[in-house]
Amino acid sequence: MTVIKNICVYCGSSFGRVDDYGQAANALAQALVRKNIGLVYGGASIGIMGKVADEVLALGGEVLGVIPKALAHKEVAHHHLTQLRVTESMHERKMLMAELSDGFIALPGGIGTFEELFEIWTWAQLGFHHKPIGLLNISGYYDHLIQFLDHVLAEQFVKQETRDLLMVESDPDVLLDRFINYQAPPVIEWLSKEEI
């Protein structure tokens, strides 16, 4: 069993077109609090990012926000968190979010969410960390991405072991239970001897 104290959640700074995404943010927040897991996230008050933080706080859970100076000054920083850490740069922010977390979950979001998810996934591929990574596919939002990832696998631009590092679920409780039972695979040989 893996001890999961804090989970980093990547998600939209928008609300999205339908209510399902906000409801999923609330459901994830409730599951985190039920399992006594703290939230680490981008520190903003806007979109479903703000929603997941508000719901964790409302239920008495802990929320640690990490925001770069430039975004905090645009007054989107959430000022009622358990703790808000302000970093000099976006790179420093993402590094700190990664260090403070025992696993990573992406909810629906836009390019900021994709960038964060793919970065943490590539770091796992390279063996820079061995923490679980999950995608919450809400109302089929990520169906096309998942299909594309199958294509990437079939075209041999990603290895099966790397693809398997990304767990896809639609229920936050199921995903968190997979995190708790997660055993990191041995370091992936992402370049074979013939490829070097």
Ligand code: AMP
């Ligand atoms: P997006 O998915 O493009 O809406 O971007 C959301 C992701 O990028 C979040 O997980 C944040 O960490 C980061 N992000 C984007 N915009 C902001 C913002 N205004 N304030 C804080 N973080 C943001």
